Amino acid sequence: MTEHGRPSAPSLFDHAVEEIRATEFRDDLVVREITAPAGVAPFSLAVAADIRPEVDGVDSPYGTGRFILLHDPDEPSAWGGPWRIVCFAQAPLEPEIGTDALLADVAWSWLVDALDSRAAAYHSASGTATKTLSKGFGSLAEEGDGAQIELRASWTPSGSLSPHIEAWAELVCMLGGLPPGSEGIAVLGSHRSTRG
Template sequence: MKGSKLPREFQRAAQAMVDHAWRPELHVDRVPGPQRLAPHAAALTAELESEGATVGSARLVLLHDPEGNPAWDGTFRCVVYIRADVDAEMAADPLMTGVGWSWLQECLENNHCEFGASTGTVTVVTSESFGAMDDEQSRSEIEIRASWTPYIGEGDGMADHLDAWSDLLCTTAGLPPLPKGVVMLPRRAR
């Protein structure tokens, strides 16, 4: 967070990012926000683990310009990046990019987020190794890069947007979303 005198609404929203309760599979860290995109910024990174392996990663940046930004249609902006492995069949589906975008919209709506001016891209990539790397498995990934304007007024309501971000990472990586207050039980080893 930059700036010597932080606006109260930004302080409240940034504090919500620090105080948020995350799913146990998510490992979330606070990182420095970008310096040149807005007068004030805060950021988080996350890794999602399932059965001992990292299955997805994400970044969330909260930008704030007290003067507002016409492109944002507001004073706050959420910028997200999500990356997760997907199986080859999903990657080959020509509708997958549209599905990825619908996941974002559904996560925002399911968490009762008030938002506008959403924009972004969804990329699906399959990589196959050749030559000396011939023994490595093919890999398919989906990346969602998106931003939206959270209508959070005085900084309240940020928790809904944090839940939407974490739900999007889980959905993209193939984990089911959990209703608020429900904790997923660990699988028993056989």
């Protein structure tokens, strides 16, 4: 505690970390802590998620994501507050879905809808949605065509952090073909190419 009775930055961050660690996720999404990027903020926590991974610690062929919580008591002007969330989610797609002109817009709307459905307060959101189509040649020709969607986003949260990480987890699952309420159901498009 500071001399004014307010929590110090480390204790604020420690409380935020406890809140994130206490978040429960659906059974078919494996979430683990990973090393946070250095030098971005004085305090940071990073987690990774994989949809039904075949091997722990290896990106899932169904979808994967990263969630990074940054805290800087000096409130960088670009953040508009002391906290910033940076997230990433990607999943392979059937090639015909990868050509959909609205795919990037849909991916972004899934994130916004997931945040809004949990009443997660935020501002200063930004991001990119990228769709990639690929075709194998030579020794990779037999792998066929592939497609992938990738969303990178950041925003400044306020209030409880649990709704934010829950929304990110929902996004990872949605991109991987697992909408809310589909626990225990086969992954949609499970014959997708794992090439991006």
